[in-house]
Amino acid sequence: FSQEDEDDLVVGAGTDRILKTVKRIRKGGGLLGYPWPWEPLNEGTSGVLKGQTFYFYGRAKSRKTWMLIQLALFYVSIGLKVLFFTREMTKEELEWRVGAMACGLDYGDLMKGRVSAQGMDYFESVMKEIFASGLFIISPKAEGFQGFKSKIEQHHPHIIIHDYVKAMADDAMGDNFRGDEHRYVARVFDLVVNYVNDKAKTPCFLCGHANREGVKGKGKSTREH
Secondary structure, three states: OOOEOOOOEOOOOOHHHHHHHHHHHHHOOOOOOEOOOOHHHHHHOOOEOOOOEEEEEEOOOOOHHHHHHHHHHHHHHOOOOEEEEOOOOOHHHHHHHHHHHHHOOOHHHHHOOOOOHHHHHHHHHHHHHHHHHOOEEEEOOOOHHHHHHHHHHHHOOOEEEEOOOHHHHHHHHOOOOOOOHHHHHHHHHHHHHHHHHHHHOOOEEEEEEOOHHHHOOOOOOOOOO
16 A cells, blocks of 8 residues: 555655654754755745745846855855756856855956966865866756756756746747747746746746836836846
8 A cells, every 4th residue: 555656645654754854944943945045034934945936036237147156156065956057148157257256256356367376276276176066067058948957857956046037938939029928938937837846846046137128117017027
């Protein structure tokens, strides 16, 4: 007699799992999931739970990518594998930004070579340590939701981050510029949320961007979204 299978659960079959979770919560100070890098969110939530999708949204130049890098580096630092999809910039450009933040260097100074010999030695050691861990993977994979899904199934990350979720909708639209953009964007979100919750069972952070025309409405119209 199967007490628990993929679809159904006989109540009580998960008792050991629940007790183990409670013990872990006690050790972790009350968090049910992974911690946030920001204490106010740890105090106000149960943490980052498997299967949840989080959506960050911001206008141009509002430091969205830097916030996502901070998230990624935090999770790598506690031993979790991060798959970071970059569609707004190349993987090499993102790696420069990761290196600057990981080492506490000014990104502009690093780009212009204004770093001391000691700073460069530190940069080298930190980046080699991240590389040796194999925990931080950057992917420029396109091909819409299917490409997104294929990379997740290839790497089996603990954390998923996508820096430009609308790019997946753009992939789906292709040359169909007269199509309903809202519909494509909504469909991508539905696909990601359902896949992450039902199949991947992995926390996913998505980043959204305001379009230029929508910004003119100063947040009063869904066109910005």
